[in-house]
Amino acid sequence: AQTPVKVTVTGAAGQIGYALLFRIASGQLLGADVPVKLSLLEIPQAVKAAEGTAMELDDCAFPLLSGIEITDDPNTAFDGASVALLVGAMPRKAGMERGDLLEANGGIFGPQGKAINDNAADDIRVLVVGNPANTNALIAQQHAPDVPAERFTAMTRLDHNRALSQLAAKLQVPVTEIKKMTIWGNHSATQYPDLFHAEVGGKIAAEQVDEAWLRDTFIPTVAKRGAAIIEARGASSAASAANAAIDHVYDWVNGTEWTSAAIPSDGSYGVPEGIISSFPVASRDGKWEIIQGLEIDAFSRERIDASVRELTEERDAVRQLGLI
Numbered sequence: 001a002q003t004p005v006k007v008t009v010t011g012a013a014g015q016i017g018y019a020l021l022f023r024i025a026s027g028q029l030l031g032a033d034v035p036v037k038l039s040l041l042e043i044p045q046a047v048k049a050a051e052g053t054a055m056e057l058d059d060c061a062f063p064l065l066s067g068i069e070i071t072d073d074p075n076t077a078f079d080g081a082s083v084a085l086l087v088g089a090m091p092r093k094a095g096m097e098r099g100d101l102l103e104a105n106g107g108i109f110g111p112q113g114k115a116i117n118d119n120a121a122d123d124i125r126v127l128v129v130g131n132p133a134n135t136n137a138l139i140a141q142q143h144a145p146d147v148p149a150e151r152f153t154a155m156t157r158l159d160h161n162r163a164l165s166q167l168a169a170k171l172q173v174p175v176t177e178i179k180k181m182t183i184w185g186n187h188s189a190t191q192y193p194d195l196f197h198a199e200v201g202g203k204i205a206a207e208q209v210d211e212a213w214l215r216d217t218f219i220p221t222v223a224k225r226g227a228a229i230i231e232a233r234g235a236s237s238a239a240s241a242a243n244a245a246i247d248h249v250y251d252w253v254n255g256t257e258w259t260s261a262a263i264p265s266d267g268s269y270g271v272p273e274g275i276i277s278s279f280p281v282a283s284r285d286g287k288w289e290i291i292q293g294l295e296i297d298a299f300s301r302e303r304i305d306a307s308v309r310e311l312t313e314e315r316d317a318v319r320q321l322g323l324i
């Protein structure tokens with residue numbers, strides 16, 4: 001039998017954790033033939049709640065789940081891990097400045113990056129979900145000099161899936177008819193969902209909707225969907241976020257022709273090298289590759305640049321705070 005793959009989930013007692021762990025244990029993260037060992041990292045106050053979730057995982061008797069460990073020590077949590085889903089983060093509280101938020105998250109993602117560096121398996125793949133996801137991923141990466149930089153990624157797959165769903169509803173087509181959707185930039189309100197390369201029924205999506213809808217409805221609806229969910233549900237997106245995390249890792253490991261992921265820039269499309277920005281990507285042989293050669297029109301250029309500017313500002317801010 002195959003040796004189980006260790007998957008570490010931080011913030012395991014949170015609401016995304018609750019939606020995520022059962023799907024990992026059932027085989028949806030890595031495949032229906034890959035046994036997994038779960039490692040749950042929480043802060044000391046939430047370890048007991050994580051133990052409760054682990055009791056429920058036990059009660060599912062998942063054939064692929066070979067074990068669960070629960071800890072508040074990052075070194076233990078990431079020891080031998082091949083996949084790390086960094087979900088736990090410090091949320092923005094009322095009156096918190098951006099600097100305070102980045103600093104609080106630096107205190108989480110710096111040490112976790114170092115613990116990954118020192119303890120994880122050689123094939124470690126990291127997905128940061130906790131916000132501000134792109135910059136948290138950069139902080140973790142900068143504390144893990146021995147891990148290839150490209151193994152640190154941040155999640156824009158939920159934005160990608162939201163864009164698919166909005167466009168499918170508008171054109172009244174199944175989501176499977178939409179190809180080549182792309183989210184560019186930061187997982188924030190400045191993100192740019194691009195319909196100039198997306199195709200529906202083999203034709204460019206932007207040409208099948210009117211410009212006003214694209215600009216004034218589609219882009220803001222995708223970018224502000226998180227707030228709309230909070231407004232309706234009274235709690236932030238959890239099941240859809242967990243679903244997107246599953247999609248991201250599954251495609252990274254198993255391959256895909258086209259999706260969106262925030263990965264370290266190699267300078268493509270004028271995005272400064274090193275920042276972790278969302279691109280159109282393919283995955284081949286277990287590696288993300290930025291899809292090259294797309295023409296960027298003036299409308300898209302302006303929006304990509306604005307989101308990338310926000311990312312470089314966040315990078316400069318964490319540099320100034322000494323977090324990277």
Ligand code: NAX
Pocket residue numbers: 010011012013014015016017041042043046087088089090091108128129130131132133155156157158159187226236237238241
């Ligand atoms: P919850 O507040 O329900 O859970 C977060 C959990 O993280 C808590 O149990 C907390 O104890 C734990 N935690 C905090 N610091 C930790 C640390 N240092 N080590 C380990 N665990 C720690 O939040 P939830 O709704 O699960 O959301 C988690 C994160 O995902 C938030 O930062 C949220 O903003 C972010 N999101 C990111 C999305 C994306 O698309 N990238 C979408 C969904 C979500 O909003």
